[in-house]
Amino acid sequence: MTLQTMRWLLLAGLAACAPAARGPSAPAPRPAATALPDDGAAHVTLLHINDVYEVTAVDGGKAGGLARVATLLKRLEAANPATRMLLGGDFLSPSAIGTARVNGERLAGRQMIAVLNAVGLDLATLGNHEFDLSFPELGRRIAESTFGYVLSNVTDSLGRPHFGIPRHRILRLTDGRGRSVRLGVVGAVLEQVRRPNLRYLPPLAALRAEIAAIKDSVDAIVALTHLMLRQDIELAEELPELDLIVGGHEHENWALRRGARLTPIVKADANVRTVAIIDVAVRPGARPKVEYRLMAVTDSIPEDPAVAAEAKRWTDLAYEAFRQDGLEPARVIATLPMALDARETIIRNQENELTRLLTGAWMAEARDAEVALINSGSVRLDDVIPAGPITEYDVIRLLPFGGKAVMVEMSGALLRRVLEQGDINRGIGGFLLKASADMGPMGWRVGSTPLDTLRSYRVVTTDFLVSGGEQNLGYLNDRNPGLRLIRTLRDVRLIAIDELKRRFGR
Ligand SMILES: [Zn+2]
Incomplete structure (x- = not known):
């Protein structure tokens, strides 16, 4: 991490929460528009999470918790309006609360969509566990989402995307200094759940096709994946157009660079025990520069009250259903x-x-x-x-x-x-x-x-x-x-x- 990015994270009020952070003591916060480094680049900030099954904190309340992630997101947005939150799949199943029967019907991820909506998630890809839901259930969850989805390598048996999920997205963002970036996002999931109407294309071939379709219209390309690490490494090695791969599935964090361009591959820990915070700096005529860090989500980060209330509402509803079963x-x-x-x-x-x-x-x-x-x-x-x-x-x-x-x-x-x-x-x-x-x-x-x-x-x-x-x-x-x-x-x-x-x- 450069000193400049470190300084920017300090200004965003983030480094103070990270036990591993070292650097100069934080100066008093300045207005958001000047919190970004004045280095001639447009900056996009990404907050990435993956494999989330719990709406509240885990480990006896000490780690994780989406209400704390919402606080982080707000801090990042205050420092840079060109901030987006991404989710690398596996969030609707398996979860305990999702199995609670409310009015005779399993919640099946309803609680997670409601809480992620409240957090302000922007874009998700599907993980293998999303296909644990029936197609009608998954369709209802996607319809309830106020965030978008992207997935490049899954179709129905006739080659059409399920639920109209786009194969790529182009996000148009303007940072605190008024500099604009067009960020292309492609997505891929590993083949695990097999169903007659579920067809998987090899991730490499699917992403290659999507990249070819968008590369002349974007400034940087991100792959939002839910793949095994070796598959992500293959993408980094075979698709040099990718500037960043953010993924999931292993449940433990990974941060490495692979391929000729040393493309970053970043995954956070499950249940938001950590999140990844990424800075994509785009300069005209140059390859985008990507820096990343993992940050532990602990009880030192205050909960966003609205998200905490939403998480509690669903937890109470599910607990009541469990009590009916003698638990x-x-x-x-x-x-x-x-x-x-x-x-x-x-x-x-x-x-x-x-x-x-x-x-x-x-x-x-x-x-x-x-x-x-x-x-x-x-x-x-x-x-x-x-x-x-x-x-x-x-x-x-x-x-x-x-x-x-x-x-x-x-x-x-x-x-x-x-x-x-x-x-x-x-x-x-x-x-x-x-x-x-x-x-x-x-x-x-x-x-x-x-x-x-x-x-x-x-x-x-x-x-x-x-x-x-x-x-x-x-x-x-x-x-x-x-x-x-x-x-x-x-x-x-x-x-x-x-x-x-x-x-x-x-
Ligand atoms: Zn998975």
Whole structure:
């Protein structure tokens, strides 16, 4: 970061909030129009966030919080009217509040749109999780948004954009010194959710085409993406016209430069634990110069009252709905001695402390069960629960769909088929978490004995899994002769809460 940009951030009242910031002490704020460096360049300020599932602060109120981000945005706008806030996807799902049923209908991201509208978000791209919603739900959320969307690489089966989302945008901005910039924005999302009417183009080819269409009409080009880091790196290496890539999906921050032009790739931490603040300086006849910094969002930043009120309104509404299910979201269950990793890239591929805790909870709920099977897709937090106090709300975040555990009798032949498919499903929600069943050197074992295909087993699982709803496991339903329901147990969230109390409660 140049001294001049540092000085500008100080003037904007921002550096004071960042623990890592070093530099001269901040002079008294001057009028906005002169807060920008007088360096002959037009300056665009971008505030970038990604992967946001919570409308309020996280980690017991210490980190994140969209009301604090709104305060940052206002400070940046005061320093430079050419400020825009961007969101790099994954915000409508998965979220606990989004699963609350209000007037018989799941909120499904309504709360997030309302709060982001209040923050003053300008432009978003879609993440893979936005396609967790049904098309009608997603269409309603987009219609409720007062901000815009951009997405270059997704169409319906006929090659048309979904919901009329443009493949590129050109933002015309004028900074505090009256200098104007035309900023082109293109967008891309990774292919994860597959649906018949959802077609993905390779991000590189899609962005190359959009850049060709706009490059003569803009001063700088930004890719707003929701891709894996290696895909973003490929864009930086293959598309030298890009001046900046701001992305998401990994849930942890990244700031690096790649490609011949050292194009910045910047991602913030999930749930606005950090935000990225970017300065794009455009001089006539020269390549734009981009500088960036990550900033921690902590309780040292005051909340914007209007956004805090909107976030509280939706939280109260959802909490009331959870209480109808016998849950008390604010109640502390236990103190975790370690973090629990519920990121999908982990728990859809392997067992860990968290998955063993869940399958152990199911076994404890049904003492006569021989095997526990849980579809990893029922765990939707896609985040890490830090060590320390864990609340019932955290469990709602972990198992947002709720539903009941069930005890079934399953033929040995069917159980073997299900166990095999569960492993084939590695990487997707149908990957099965299991207790008391594993692959030994001689084949599948239940407990310590080889699985006997000629007898039946008592299996504790979820009502969803035996309703035929899971990928590649649709044959698990009440018409399957190898499957018989023995009894229905409690809500899965209550089962997990009791296990946490048993293991870590005082
Ligand atoms: Zn994602």
